[in-house]
Amino acid sequence: MIKKQLIMEKALELFAKQGFEATTVQQITEYCGISKGAFYLSFKSKDELILALIDHHMMQFTSDIDYIVRKTNNENLLYEFYYAAFHSFHQHSDFAKILMKEQTQTFNEELIKKMHYYDRQTEKIILSMIERFYGEEIKQTKYDLMYCIKGFINTYSHLFLFYNVPLNLNLLSESLVEKTNLLARHTKLPFISEELIQVIKQPMTEEDSKEKILENIQKKIEEMEESIEKESLQLLKQQLLEPTLSPAIVKGLIENIQNHPHCKWTSYLLQSYYGF
Template sequence: MSKKQLIMDKSLELFANQGFEATSVQQITDYCGISKGAFYLSFKSKDELIVALIDHFMQQLTVDIDLSVRTTKSDDILYYFYHTTFQAFLKHANFVKLLMKEQTHSLNDELLTKMRYYDRKTDQTILTMIEKVYGEAINKVKYDLIFAIKGLINGYSSYLLFNRMEFDVDLISRSLVEKTDTLARSITIPFITEDYGNMFQQFHDEKVSEDDLYHLIEETIDELGESIEKESLILLKEQIRTPTYHHAIVIGLIENIKNHSQYKWLTYLLTKHFDF
């Protein structure tokens, strides 16, 4: 585990118990067993650490949901979408509670930009899903249905969280599939229309720039010791600038890093970049 990942994992435990404001950098370094100098080599400030934690959480959730939608048969896709979403909610409940409790601390411009990005990624994933399930039948209402689905998720998540309720992921997933089905077949007066679709398509056409992806790989390589993951990333970095390897080799290199949770977002960006 890299020093940066260690700090993130351990600080999350402290933040969950004490909150953002009450947790100092000194407490974090003591808990991690490192010096303040080592902390500041990874993060410029506690605020930067908090943004990194939220960014990491959203990356993991985005990748998991996108993967469930792209790899599931259309008959089951709605169920697995909701199941993946609420399984993540259950797994990271303490972190979600922390965000809702102290969100005002985190509302800086950088984080707001990131949250807008992930929100639009979620919109794209939901659109892909409902087009697979319902086809052209929902063309006039599909953008409205996106917001209805997000409203169901947010409403039920808040209810479960504030009431500290244990819940059956399978049951809530099946229940929300039924509600989504009803909405998809019943909406006749959409509020969100094609005007949003034009803006939405512009976002869909966007990709992470080659330079940004290249630098992200460089940062990741710097954190790694000698390993198959490091060697694979070095070759993938070269492939971005000078494509020379066969498609199958690139897939193999990405396979070498995909099963490690700390590289999940990077794997996702690489698959998008190479159009897998």
């Protein structure tokens, strides 16, 4: 196992028992069976480790639901979205439980910025889904509907995390599809207007920038063995630096990497950057 991955997995176990604040670097290194020097070769501080955990879990969640929204036909889109969202959430429930508890106790500025960033990515995915699924039917109420869907995900996730409600993914997804359809087809009075969205809309963050995407791609290239995915990443990097390829070829290269377990987030960033 890669040392960085080992540290993240073992630290997560300690954070689950003790919380972020009570867990020290010394405890993490002892639990991992490594020296402090080995820890600091992977992470500059405990805060950097916590942010890396947030990135890891939120990248997986965001890229999972984005993949479903992009690849599912309209007839099953809403059901598959809810199923994928709660299935992914369930897979990362240990970390989600820690994060929800810690956010009520800590006001780490970087942590809050991270969560806001991933929250905006989720909003973009939901909005693209409902625009495609309902079309003109929800033109005036789409932002209200997007926030209602986010509310469903947050509220029902709390039930599973803190009240041990049995998770029946099929029943839950069907139930939320029914509720969402009722809201979409019968809500007439919007609260959140286009103008209000422009006021609260955040500018592009560092994670969205071309430089950050290039950094992400280079890291993946260095980590991967020779393969069609690595070759595709090299061509995509060159395209960002010196655009020469047609949109169809770029889209094909992104499709080459999107199913690779270590390239999901890279694929998501590139699809968002190019508007695919």
